[in-house]
Amino acid sequence: MQVLKEELQVMIVESAKHEFYIHGFKATSMRTIAKKANTTIGNLYNYFANKEELFLAVVGELPTLLKQALYGHQDAFEEAQNTELNFREIVLAMEEQLPQAFFLQHLLSQEFIILMEGAEGTSLEGFRDEFLGFCIEHMQEHMPGEENALLAAEIANSFVSVLIYVAKHKKSLEEGIRAITRYIEILIAGIMEVNDTMTTND
CATH class of the missing domain: 1.10.357 (Tetracycline Repressor; domain 2)
Structure with missing residues (x-):
């Protein structure tokens, strides 16, 4: 079953929040966030242009x-x-x-x-x-x-x-x-x- 775009965006933000909380911004990779959100790194960039933009979405x-x-x-x-x-x-x-x-x-x-x-x-x-x-x-x-x-x-x-x-x-x-x-x-x-x-x- 295909995940709805809104649901995937929420999953990305939640995965990013977990990684930023544990490791901080500098030590967190977009690839790890994508993996935790069950998507590809390429697809992640369809939602967030860069890690800074994703960080701002989290806070x-x-x-x-x-x-x-x-x-x-x-x-x-x-x-x-x-x-x-x-x-x-x-x-x-x-x-x-x-x-x-x-x-x-x-x-x-x-x-x-x-x-x-x-x-x-x-x-x-x-x-x-x-x-x-x-x-x-x-x-x-x-x-x-x-x-x-x-x-x-x-x-x-x-x-x-x-x-x-x-x-x-x-x-x-x-x-x-x-x-x-x-x-x-x-x-x-x-x-x-x-x-x-x-x-x-x-």
Whole structure:
């Protein structure tokens, strides 16, 4: 039975996603992707002109969605700063502005891992640095002051590492969302405690 073109295109993208996730862009060959998709290398090129085009099809709109989510979180944080809220109210305010399940389902996806660890050699190879840079900048807003700059950067690096670890090892999306949500709550609680202590000491 002949495979429909739409079905074959989906198979190619799924095969490519698996290979990019395991090996990264540079170490993945179009021939291997074609074999995994049960088609020929010549036929694969009927669907995608080159490996870069296929890579972009795999990650899709994820880079744009993540940037929108990050800036949405930033807006929620700035709004919370301008109100007299306790810790739990701040968390709930952020969740109201940016539904965590929607945000985290992208951060916990294979496509996210591909962007963060397998994009070398593509037009998106700088995405990890851009993502990390935003996290560092945002963390420094949570922990203002030159004396906190190095610590804020380290916490941001740790946050990205935790995201990647949970994305790789979660047994289900629900488990991953619970783990990251709890991690963020602990992170915010710790930062607020440090900031309160510094304010008291001043």
